[in-house]
Amino acid sequence: MSENLERRRFLKCLGASSLILAPLGCSSVKEKEDINKTHYVMVFDQNKCVGCGECKEACNKANHLPVGKSRLLMEEQSSAVEGQPCPHCGKTNDCGCQRKFVRVSCQQCKNAPCVTVCPTGAAHRDEKTGIVTMDAAKCAGCKYCIGACPYDARFINKETDVADNCDFCLHSKLAIGELPACVQQCRYDALIFGDANDPTSYVSKLLAVKDSVRIKPGFGTEPSLRYIPIVKLGV
């Protein structure tokens, strides 16, 4: 009885003090991870991506995005140093050698600032899957989440006037038991998707043997997207 009361009081104080403290450390409100729960991750293998952009088209189609808008971007990078001759072909500019691509989309942070800052709870974590997604009926279009996302991975959907982000096709493909549209589309197997907490899944086996990195880990958002970079040996 008294123990119960004590605990209740403790929880109450905790609740009250979190009201005061939460805004102070807003971006670092940690969410607990339960390893028995599914944790969907996506792996992007830079060694395999050729930059065809078909993943982007598939995404637009699957999620009915307005023309010219997409939940993901492809950045083309070159390891050649500007103004210096390319180590491969010797040309000084536009040699086209050593191109590599980075697929940019919502990183599905485990500790997601967009979810923390959203005043209405429109940007939220899906209860069943843990995927960060949108409740369009609640979004006020304040763009707080857009400013707060360290990956600049959110945008306003001009058709609905509300914020949008990649949610692994939660409401489109996953809902009908399929893989995300981009993963299905990729002909070069550069995208792998699955449950990292399931030891029998292909992603967890892959992550166990391959070195992968997360982008901007310093923000402490713990992204669920992993990148296998092109590692150039020698020169």
Added chain:
Amino acid sequence: MDGSIEFTMGLSQGIAWPWPIAVYLFFAGISGGALSVALFIRFYKKQTENTPFLKAASLVSLVTIALGMLCLVIDLTNPLFFWRILVFYNLNSVMSVGVLVLNAYIPLVALVTLFAFEEEIKACKPLHFLLPIIDKLRVIRTPSEKLVLVLAMSVCAYTGFLISALIRFPIINTSVLPALFVASGLSAGAAAAKMLAVSVFKEDLHSKDMHTLHSLEWPVMAAEALFLFMIIMSLATGNAGAQSAFAAFHSGTWAYVFWLGVVGMGFVGPLLLNFATGKAFSHSAKAFFLSGACAVVGMMCLRLFIIYAGQLNAI
């Protein structure tokens, strides 16, 4: 920044929060600042009458917070969705907590203004329907003034907390920002209210309240300068991201806004007008209004600088 994978592009295509948000931060700061200073003087000096400065400050406060709300609404992608912020709450979100504060603050500011204008309402026939309301609520005048003083300070601080949650912008994501916003809100709010008090409510340029304000002004301004200096130093000596954002202070258009607007208008202007000119001029009405205007313009430039230079220098 030598990670094995990086990218530089983003989906939002530009600045998430444009100028209406800067104007909103400006108005909210003036509103909270003006009322805080007026009520502080009222309690400190145990005033019971409705001084010209109290009238001016409560009016400024009410008008600016209303305009601020307008800015907030027009910045939504669809202003018709505004009700959603009022209906759904997420207490982890600074914005949501702020909405709760504003929900209490705005009606209370209106109430405090109503009390402050009792004589004017009596003098104006069409407004007589308000008198019974004032009489009924008179008992809660002091408690509501105390409460609104706390809320006014919270509103000033909240505008700082609101944007310092944007973690990828080193200029914005500093813990000193709320303190800086409180200090600059107080000084610009007081400046706006005292200009109105003198020009409309016939306050004497050299009255007791004005003297109190004068002695408050300089320490608040010094604190403001100190907070700014702290932010600049922490950027200049911070990690790679902070150092790259430091560029905002010495290159680009926003550096001009900072040095001419914030430093020149906001700090150097009032100092020169008050101490570098002859006694006759520095005590004149001209100098009074000029230095008040400088303080207000300086504050607007500060908000614009923080919002724009802040968002343009992401890591």
